[in-house]
Structures are given as structure tokens and as C-alpha cells.
Amino acid sequence: MTILPRTFYSRDTITVAKSILGKKLVRKIGNKEISGIIIETEAYRHKDDPASHAFRKITERNKVMFEEVGKSYVYFTYGMHYCFNVVARNSKFDAGAVLIRGIMPEKGIEIMEKNRGIKDIKKLTDGPAKITQAFGISKEHYGVDLTKDPKLFITDGIKHGKIIASPRIGIKDATDRLWNFKISIK
DNA sequence: CCCTAGATTTACT
DNA sequence: GTAAATCTAGGGC
Numbered sequence: 121m122t123i124l125p126r127t128f129y130s131r132d133t134i135t136v137a138k139s140i141l142g143k144k145l146v147r148k149i150g151n152k153e154i155s156g157i158i159i160e161t162e163a164y165r166h167k168d169d170p171a172s173h174a175f176r177k178i179t180e181r182n183k184v185m186f187e188e189v190g191k192s193y194v195y196f197t198y199g200m201h202y203c204f205n206v207v208a209r210n211s212k213f214d215a216g217a218v219l220i221r222g223i224m225p226e227k228g229i230e231i232m233e234k235n236r237g238i239k240d241i242k243k244l245t246d247g248p249a250k251i252t253q254a255f256g257i258s259k260e261h262y263g264v265d266l267t268k269d270p271k272l273f274i275t276d277g278i279k280h281g282k283i284i285a286s287p288r289i290g291i292k293d294a295t296d297r298l299w300n301f302k303i304s305i306k
Numbered sequence: 307c308c309c310t311a312g313a314t315t316t317a318c319t
Numbered sequence: 320g321t322a323a324a325t326c327t328a329g330g331g332c
Contacts, residue, residue: 195324
């Protein structure tokens with residue numbers, strides 16, 4: 121297995137959102153490992169993207185979107201949930217991130233079931249806030265470098281077929297952009 | 307299957 | 320004050 125290098129993330133946010141499909145997210149907790157294949161993502165960019173947290177200006181919450189690519193952007197929303205993103209952009213933009221929206225569990229399924237409090241594998245990691253729960257990701261992982269951190273990183277994964285593009289979920293602006301990407305796993 | 311309400315931090319039309 | 324890159328439980332069909 122190979123950890124994705126910084127250069128992987130220094131391309132256009134849309135390109136990275138598509139390229140990261142089929143890759144593997146790995147989380148180590150003590151001597152246990154949780155991992156899964158990324159099967160759905162969304163791209164959020166900068167000045168050209170009214171739906172992005174970074175659209176208006178830099179704030180305490182979104183500042184990592186302006187920092188080095190390959191870091192994690194974890195944000196808290198709806199008063200209850202964390203969502204996990206990877207900072208990615210090319211030199212044309214000052215900010216950008218890819219939201220990890222769907223994962224197919226591989227290892228550590230028992231731990232995920234415990235973290236989520238349910239047994240239904242289909243509902244384990246089929247939403248952004250479900251992933252952070254299952255993987256034990258929260259505020260303490262804000263700004264973590266995913267190319268270097270021993271407990272949270274992304275490696276190369278599997279081959280897959282065609283990518284399905286759709287409007288992004290849960291936003292009201294810029295719904296004409298097909299910046300939600302997913303692959304189907306049999 | 308579908309729909310609705312409620313959980314309650316953060317940022318600002 | 321209120322809307323937000325969400326999820327769950329509970330009720331109806």
C-alpha cells in the first residue's frame with residue numbers, strides 16, 4: 121500500500137474529487153485498524169462556488185481550506201455532526217476541499233458498528249456524518265496532515281468502473297454543477 | 307416505502 | 320434570529 125502523496129492533492133479540486141474515488145481511507149485506533157473504500161465525494165471550491173464554506177472569506181472554521189493541500193478539514197454542523205474533507209486545489213484557487221460522503225467498509229467493521237451503535241452494514245458509512253462517527257473522527261483531527269499522520273491517512277485502493285456525476289446534496293446554491301461523484305461497487 | 311420533527315454549534319443574508 | 324455540505328426515530332401508507 122502507498123500513501124497518496126501531496127502532489128495528488130495539488131490538482132484541481134474537481135479532478136481530485138474524481139481521482140480519490142476507489143482510494144482507501146485508513147484510521148488507526150490503538151492497535152486496531154478501520155478502513156474502507158471511498159465511493160462518493162463532493163468538490164467544494166472557492167470564489168467561483170457559492171456553496172463552498174470558503175466562498176465568502178476565511179474564518180476560524182474554514183481556514184484550513186486555505187492551507188496546505190492534503191490536510192483534513194473537519195467541520196461541525198447542524199449542532200450535532202462532524203463532516204470530513206480533504207484540502208485539495210490547484211494554483212488557480214486559494215481554497216478548496218473534497219467532502220468524503222460515502223465509504224464501503226473493509227476492516228474494523230465491528231468497531232464501526234460499536235461507534236455507530238447499529239449493526240446494519242449498509243447504513244454504517246453512507247453519509248458524511250456517519251463516516252466521522254464510524255471512523256472516530258472529530259474536532260481533534262482538524263488540520264491533520266493526511267500524507268504524514270500515522271493514525272489517519274489515505275492510500276491507493278481498487279480499480280473501478282465509470283464515475284457518476286450528480287448535483288451536490290444538501291445545498292441550495294449552484295445546484296446546476298455536477299460536483300457530486302460516485303462509483304458503484306458490486 | 308415516504309414524510310416530519312428535533313438534536314443545537316457556527317456564521318452571518 | 321435563523322439557516323446550515325446531517326442523521327435518527329417514529330408514524331403513516
